[in-house]
Structures are given as structure tokens and as C-alpha cells.
Amino acid sequence: METMIDIKDLSFEYEEGAKTIDHISFKVPKGSYTTILGHNGSGKSTIAKLIIGLLAAKSGTIKVGDLVLSLDTLDDVRRLVGIVFQNPDNQFIGSTVRDDIAFGLENLCVPHDQMEDMIHEYAKKVNMLDFLDHEPTKLSGGQKQRVAIAGILAMHPSIMILDEATSMLDPRGRLEINELVRELNKEEGMTILSITHDIEEAAKSDNVVLLNDGHIVNQGKPEDVLCDVKQIASLQLDVPFAYKISSVLKKQGFHIDPTINQEKLVKALCQLHSKM
Structure with a gap:
């Protein structure tokens, strides 16, 4: 199976001598739904920031598609990857939902006479068509994440990274976003990498990377990784x-x-x- 993200011997430290990520290696297959699972402080979100070049690795390599991440390839890598952060308010650009989706299309230099149809297309895909003229910051948490996802879809990425994207949502909002992302994965073939501590989301993914204190302690199919009750409990996670x-x-x-x-x-x- 073709690999979309290939992490080899990756290390990173915020402070000299204190590794947040310590020589980890894993792959994300094309078209898969892969979760990186771990408790708070395990280094999950740092991995997301390293993949999109917000942080620079101390050692190791990150390959996205056919590109090895470097200063020279950074812009090209970011065209392949869209990321949804924990707090969607940090991603809003426009004063309305319409403007926010349009921002991604403008970055792609889409002609204005074609833009309105495309805005409707992406808003409909995330069930936000009736909210195009609403101010994003006044929407519910789940609706905000839907708008953030629509803006990313407008950029046509091959990979979507969700960095604890449902952790601030209520159970209903969390369920709605997880279902939307699974739909994008299954129906659109988009490669999904979800950074999460939601064990139920991990159970429905294709692959799980189990992280603890910057180390990968287990990885594989959910039915193999998540049934190790003693290991899961030792990491302060629930089965x-x-x-x-x-x-x-x-x-x-x-x-x-x-x-x-x-x-x-x-x-x-x-x-x-x-x-x-």
C-alpha cells in the first residue's frame, strides 16, 4: 500500500536534553484513517506541528507523499496537508462563513465567477450551507469545526490532520465531526491522521499509533493495540x-x-x- 506520511527516527526537544519526541518511526498509508493516541503531554500535538513544519525536527526525516520535508519543500508539503486545530477560532480568517471558505479558494487563484458555486459545494459537503452569511465565531463548537474543515477542503489537500479537533466539543458535536471525517475518508478517499485521546475514535480507525512520553509503545490495528488492557490502563487511558x-x-x-x-x-x- 502506498504511504502518504513516512516518519523515520524522528526526535524533537523544546529544551536542550529533554526530548519531547524520541526517535519515533511510523507510516500513514494512503487513504487510511490513522490515529495517534495518548494522554495529555505524550507528544501527540508536537508530531502534527512537525509534519506541517511549524516546528523543526532535531533529527530524523518526515516524508509527505514524494516530498522529504525541508525548507525547500515546505510550501509544497503544506499544499498536500490541511490541519484542523483544537480551537477553530484560531483558524478563522473571514467575517462570515462564506468569506472563510472563499479564503482558501482565493489562495488557489480560483476566478471569482466560479467561486460562489464552489463555496456552496464545500459548505454543503459539511452541512453548513444555511450558515454562509453567519459570523463563524458565533456558531456552536461543532459548527465551527465544520467551517474549518470546509475551508481546508477548498484547498484540495491529500491529507487532513486533526489535532485534538473534537476535544473541546460536547458528545453530540464530537460524534458529528467524527462521522463527517469518516465520510471524507471512506467516500472521498482522503488520508486522515487524527491526534486524539478519544479511545472510541481510535477504535474505529484503520491504524493506531500509541504514544507515551514521546515514545511509540505500540502500533497496529485497533483490535490488536486497544485490547491490551494492562498497557492501555498503564497509560491512563480507557479501553x-x-x-x-x-x-x-x-x-x-x-x-x-x-x-x-x-x-x-x-x-x-x-x-x-x-x-x-
Whole structure:
């Protein structure tokens, strides 16, 4: 499978001698939904900033597509990558939703006579078509993130990075944004790299990179990484809800295999109920 992000032996330190990122290596396959999971202070957000060149690595390499990140390739790399930050207010440029989406199109030198149709296209894609004339800062948290994502989509990136993009949202807003991002991944084929401590989001991703104190302690498929209960607990994270329930039922003698997949759990429970 083609690789979109290739991190090799990457290290970074904010203070001399205190590594925030310590010789990590991982790959993000093209078209995948990959999560970097860890508690606060594990170095997750630093990785996002390194990938888009907001920070300079102390050592190691970052390759995005066919480009090795450097001062010479920085602009080209940033054309490939769009990033959604934790606080969307920090990303707003325009005084209205329309203006904010238009900003990305203007950067692409899209002719003004074509711009309005494209603004409608991206606003509709994130279900914000009815809010084009609203001021972004007065929207709800979930709506703000939708506008931020629309502005990024207007730039036509191949990769979207979400840096704790749902951590400030309520449960409903978090669910809506996660569903939107999964739709972009599955239907549009966009490569997603999500920096998160949301175990349920990680459980639904294609790949998980588990981070602790700047080190990768595990990586692989969610069903392999997230079922290591002792390791997950040692990192002050919680195991997926479906795994908790299915494991308890298994211990109580029910014929249910432990799973992190909620849909599989529901299906197993329905089958179990039909046999009773």
C-alpha cells in the first residue's frame, strides 16, 4: 500500500536534553484513517506541528507523499496537508462563513465567477450551507469545526490532520465531526491522521499509533493495540466501551468474543437473544 506520511527516527526537544519526541518511526498509508493516541503531554500535538513544519525536527526525516520535508519543500508539503486545530477560532480568517471558505479558494487563484458555486459545494459537503452569511465565531463548537474543515477542503489537500479537533466539543458535536471525517475518508478517499485521546475514535480507525512520553509503545490495528488492557490502563487511558461489555459477558459465560467494535457487539447480542 502506498504511504502518504513516512516518519523515520524522528526526535524533537523544546529544551536542550529533554526530548519531547524520541526517535519515533511510523507510516500513514494512503487513504487510511490513522490515529495517534495518548494522554495529555505524550507528544501527540508536537508530531502534527512537525509534519506541517511549524516546528523543526532535531533529527530524523518526515516524508509527505514524494516530498522529504525541508525548507525547500515546505510550501509544497503544506499544499498536500490541511490541519484542523483544537480551537477553530484560531483558524478563522473571514467575517462570515462564506468569506472563510472563499479564503482558501482565493489562495488557489480560483476566478471569482466560479467561486460562489464552489463555496456552496464545500459548505454543503459539511452541512453548513444555511450558515454562509453567519459570523463563524458565533456558531456552536461543532459548527465551527465544520467551517474549518470546509475551508481546508477548498484547498484540495491529500491529507487532513486533526489535532485534538473534537476535544473541546460536547458528545453530540464530537460524534458529528467524527462521522463527517469518516465520510471524507471512506467516500472521498482522503488520508486522515487524527491526534486524539478519544479511545472510541481510535477504535474505529484503520491504524493506531500509541504514544507515551514521546515514545511509540505500540502500533497496529485497533483490535490488536486497544485490547491490551494492562498497557492501555498503564497509560491512563480507557479501553473501548464495547470491549468492556463483551469481556464481562464472556467472563459470565456468554458465548461472545471480546471486541472493540460496537456494531459486532450489537450483532452478537442480537444473535444471543434470538437463541434464548
